[in-house]
Amino acid sequence: MTMKRTTGESVFNVVNIVLLGILALLTVYPFLYTVSISMSNAREAARDGLHLVPGDPAMLGRALENLFRFRFTGFRDGLSAYGQGLSLEAYRMVLVNREIIVGYANTLFRTVVGTILTLLATALAAYPLSRPNMPFRKRLTFFVIFTMLFNGGLVPGYLLIRNLGLINSLWVYVLPTLVTAFNVLIMKSFFQSIPESLAESAMIDGANDFSILFRIYLPLSKPVLATVGLWTAVTHWNSWFDGLLFVTDSSKQVLQIILRRIVIENSTEMVEKGIMNPNVLDFTPDTIKAATVVVTILPILFVYPFAQKYFVKGVMLGSVKE
Amino acid sequence: MNSRHRGLLLMFLIPFLLLVVFNYVPMYGIVLAFKDFRMSDGIFGSRWTGLETFRRLFLGPDFLKVLRNTITISVLKLITGFVAPIVLALMLNELRLKRYKLAVQTLSYLPYFFSWVILGGILKLLLSPGGPVNSLLVSLHLGAIPFLTDNTWFIVTLVVTAVWQSVGYGAVIYLAAISGISPTLYEAAMVDGAGRWRQTLHITLPSLVPSMVVLFILSLGGILNAGFDQIYNLYSPVVYRTADIVDTYVLRQMFAMDFSLAAGAGLFKSVVGLALIVGTNIVANRISRGEQGLW
Numbered sequence: 071m072t073m074k075r076t077t078g079e080s081v082f083n084v085v086n087i088v089l090l091g092i093l094a095l096l097t098v099y100p101f102l103y104t105v106s107i108s109m110s111n112a113r114e115a116a117r118d119g120l121h122l123v124p125g126d127p128a129m130l131g132r133a134l135e136n137l138f139r140f141r142f143t144g145f146r147d148g149l150s151a152y153g154q155g156l157s158l159e160a161y162r163m164v165l166v167n168r169e170i171i172v173g174y175a176n177t178l179f180r181t182v183v184g185t186i187l188t189l190l191a192t193a194l195a196a197y198p199l200s201r202p203n204m205p206f207r208k209r210l211t212f213f214v215i216f217t218m219l220f221n222g223g224l225v226p227g228y229l230l231i232r233n234l235g236l237i238n239s240l241w242v243y244v245l246p247t248l249v250t251a252f253n254v255l256i257m258k259s260f261f262q263s264i265p266e267s268l269a270e271s272a273m274i275d276g277a278n279d280f281s282i283l284f285r286i287y288l289p290l291s292k293p294v295l296a297t298v299g300l301w302t303a304v305t306h307w308n309s310w311f312d313g314l315l316f317v318t319d320s321s322k323q324v325l326q327i328i329l330r331r332i333v334i335e336n337s338t339e340m341v342e343k344g345i346m347n348p349n350v351l352d353f354t355p356d357t358i359k360a361a362t363v364v365v366t367i368l369p370i371l372f373v374y375p376f377a378q379k380y381f382v383k384g385v386m387l388g389s390v391k392e
Numbered sequence: 393m394n395s396r397h398r399g400l401l402l403m404f405l406i407p408f409l410l411l412v413v414f415n416y417v418p419m420y421g422i423v424l425a426f427k428d429f430r431m432s433d434g435i436f437g438s439r440w441t442g443l444e445t446f447r448r449l450f451l452g453p454d455f456l457k458v459l460r461n462t463i464t465i466s467v468l469k470l471i472t473g474f475v476a477p478i479v480l481a482l483m484l485n486e487l488r489l490k491r492y493k494l495a496v497q498t499l500s501y502l503p504y505f506f507s508w509v510i511l512g513g514i515l516k517l518l519l520s521p522g523g524p525v526n527s528l529l530v531s532l533h534l535g536a537i538p539f540l541t542d543n544t545w546f547i548v549t550l551v552v553t554a555v556w557q558s559v560g561y562g563a564v565i566y567l568a569a570i571s572g573i574s575p576t577l578y579e580a581a582m583v584d585g586a587g588r589w590r591q592t593l594h595i596t597l598p599s600l601v602p603s604m605v606v607l608f609i610l611s612l613g614g615i616l617n618a619g620f621d622q623i624y625n626l627y628s629p630v631v632y633r634t635a636d637i638v639d640t641y642v643l644r645q646m647f648a649m650d651f652s653l654a655a656g657a658g659l660f661k662s663v664v665g666l667a668l669i670v671g672t673n674i675v676a677n678r679i680s681r682g683e684q685g686l687w
Binding site for chain 1: 399401416421489498499500515518531560564568642643655661
């Protein structure tokens with residue numbers, strides 16, 4: 071197929087490419103800035119500027135200029151001069167902080183245990199609703215969907231958690247969200263796409279519904295398990311409101327709440343500890359905040375390339391009209 | 393009922409109980425809004441007060457202000473959050489460089505993967521008086537802007553950062569719809585001499601209408617959700633005048649132990665949300681003769 075290109079169209083093409091490039095840069099800039107600040111020394115972090123790279127960009131530029139001109143000693147000296155502007159002291163303080171370590175462990179717990187149990191509970195809800203011979207199928211499906219449309223609100227939810235004795239328990243992070251309508255509907259529609267004959271022939275062989283679900287359906291459902299699982303994991307990693315509301319015991323707190331105290335509420339505790347520690351000098355409140363942010367988002371960045379493949383699928387599954 | 397049914401029902405039992413306990417039992421708690429709730433008396437023991445809570449709510453100094461703020465912020469976000477992903481999807485669709493397109497798209501939904509605690513923390517560093525955005529503005533002689541502490545600028549910040557967080561995610565849905573359009577439509581249009589602009593206008597855009605309707609209904613149902621996570625992690629008392637919303641108000645009333653008032657405001661919000669989503673769905677069904685509603 072040949073396409074006739076008018077001048078107007080090629081101008082549009084160039085403008086479109088440039089605009090989208092700028093947009094992409096603007097989107098990631100806040101993250102670049104945070105990483106840069108977190109790895110700069112106190113003097114560099116306090117300097118005005120855009121901070122696209124950690125430390126002093128002029129120094130880095132001079133070093134690279136030497137490299138391109140094949141002046142290797144100049145390059146080495148330039149690099150070590152640039153290195154003066156870098157500092158990992160903020161990370162050293164963040165990574166030895168007890169609250170952050172405990173928060174990390176609790177967040178890891180809710181992410182792993184929460185995701186596994188959510189997948190299990192979701193499958194147990196989705197499979198019966200996907201079977202044509204399920205009694206009260208329509209009514210039970212509505213029973214699930216209704217929770218999307220209406221809820222009791224914050225106060226009754228809080229009182230329920232209190233009455234169940236889940237305040238300051240790690241299970242408060244996991245149990246309330248095990249079954250959510252959205253996940254159930256996604257998995258149900260996937261199950262419905264599996265050929266009926268598979269279940270029928272297994273039944274003739276005497277298999278019951280539990281073994282059909284676990285031996286036939288779930289092994290065939292890896293895409294939907296990955297989609298729901300990854301979303302659940304990211305949601306757990308990011309959750310903070312339940313920690314704020316239901317947990318006062320600092321040994322049960324999640325990472326996001328610790329992060330919130332440091333970056334949103336400006337808790338200066340860690341800065342004060344740093345000042346009292348003669349081994350750690352090269353930091354500012356901002357470098358500590360930035361380092362805490364980086365430590366929190368790192369795991370998400372690791373799964374991101376993997377997750378985004380399923381992410382698109384999940385969005386599409388989710389937007390399918392019931 | 394034979395044993396086959398028993399197996400399925402047994403399987404559904406655990407999810408059923410979880411939904412009852414965590415989703416349906418709290419619905420009973422809405423009676424709190426009609427009682428003078430005291431922790432020591434419990435939900436059952438507290439005194440009935442009829443509509444007293446709602447009288448306090450609507451005649452009190454704050455709730456109407458909070459409601460107005462919520463709707464203002466929501467409507468602004470609804471418009472920008474509706475248009476921006478469509479524009480981004482159309483722009484991405486026009487990119488012929490496949491790898492570049494993938495790269496831009498991948499970067500564009502990065503912020504969607506982070507909580508507003510993380511994004512709020514980053515934005516506070518970025519938008520502070522001594523931060524890079526303001527130092528850039530100052531060096532361009534534009535003057536510093538109090539993004540987070542001025543009542544008007546704060547709303548602008550909310551709207552812009554909400555687009556930043558969700559535009560890439562929103563665009564994915566439209567790109568999926570675009571990829572489902574039959575290429576023969578474009579070929580036929582080209583034979584008729586339509587350029588790319590007219591193809592976009594007469595083929596791409598109309599085929600996105602079903603997705604637009606669904607997303608619009610969903611966002612209209614959430615009109616009283618002005619974005620709790622975002623606002624709670626960015627606001628401060630100096631911007632309460634324009635940025636205090638129903639959800640932040642409910643939370644503060646709860647922390648102040650006024651459970652009945654908090655429950656009343658929460659119930660009001662839930663009922664309005666339900667009515668809006670059911671209402672818009674009826675309208676969408678009627679206009680499209682049953683083709684474009686959610687159910």
